[in-house]
Amino acid sequence: xxxxxxxxxxxxxxxxxxxxxxxxxxxxxxxxxxxxxxxxxxxxxxxxxxxxxxxxxxxxxxxxxxxxxxxxxxxxxxxxxxxxxxxxxxxxxxxxxxxxxxxxxxxxxxxxxx
Amino acid sequence: xxxxxxxxxxxxxxxxxxxxxxxxxxxxxxxxxxxxxxxxxxxxxxxxxxxxxxxxxxxxxxxxxxxxxxxxxxxxxxxxxxxxxxxxxxxxxxxxxxxxxxxxxxxxxxxxx
Numbered sequence: 578x579x580x581x582x583x584x585x586x587x588x589x590x591x592x593x594x595x596x597x598x599x600x601x602x603x604x605x606x607x608x609x610x611x612x613x614x615x616x617x618x619x620x621x622x623x624x625x626x627x628x629x630x631x632x633x634x635x636x637x638x639x640x641x642x643x644x645x646x647x648x649x650x651x652x653x654x655x656x657x658x659x660x661x662x663x664x665x666x667x668x669x670x671x672x673x674x675x676x677x678x679x680x681x682x683x684x685x686x687x688x689x690x691x
Numbered sequence: 692x693x694x695x696x697x698x699x700x701x702x703x704x705x706x707x708x709x710x711x712x713x714x715x716x717x718x719x720x721x722x723x724x725x726x727x728x729x730x731x732x733x734x735x736x737x738x739x740x741x742x743x744x745x746x747x748x749x750x751x752x753x754x755x756x757x758x759x760x761x762x763x764x765x766x767x768x769x770x771x772x773x774x775x776x777x778x779x780x781x782x783x784x785x786x787x788x789x790x791x792x793x794x795x796x797x798x799x800x801x802x803x804x
Binding site: 621680 | 695697700725727732733734735736737740780791792793794795796797
């Protein structure tokens with residue numbers, strides 16, 4: 578049982594380039610989330626999805642887009658990367674929403690924007 | 692919206708000693724408070740949680756206490772071991788963003804052997 582898998586694990590981009598982070602879960606969870614982790618700021622919610630075909634904005638959504646075309650996948654896109662988007666990105670999923678459902682996190686994707 | 696403050700940012704203890712991490716939250720309507728442990732190179736993992744109708748919860752060497760009046764909750768680790776070294780995050784379920792979790796900034800715990 579793989580749980581939550583994120584690809585790629587590491588990526589270096591130049592300012593203005595675009596990229597997509599892929600998150601896949603095999604637990605049949607309804608809810609999926611994208612967080613970013615920055616030193617001294619904890620985990621901040623970027624976007625989330627409450628089911629296939631749905632997305633919603635979190636705390637820091639600017640500069641990111643997401644899609645949930647299939648229940649098991651949640652994609653995070655950066656259309657024009659900026660140095661401020663240098664961070665570690667974590668995907669998570671849960672069976673139910675909010676704090677009631679236990680979040681299962683992936684191992685993270687470290688993104689550097691030069 | 693919900694705001695969660697976590698202290699201290701770093702904590703060093705000797706193996707066998709106790710460690711305490713404290714968090715305060717701002718939204719009095721918050722009713723769920725989990726703690727996550729993040730080991731180096733891994734994603735956070737839930738270690739214990741507490742709901743607002745409970746004052747304390749224990750699981751072997753870890754415990755969480757909640758003071759709703761003061762709006763703070765704490766993680767207690769007794770008889771610390773080197774494998775307890777990690778980053779610990781508290782969180783509270785806020786009313787914004789569809790009742791999603793709001794995390795504290797994290798505490799780096801180092802257990803010295």
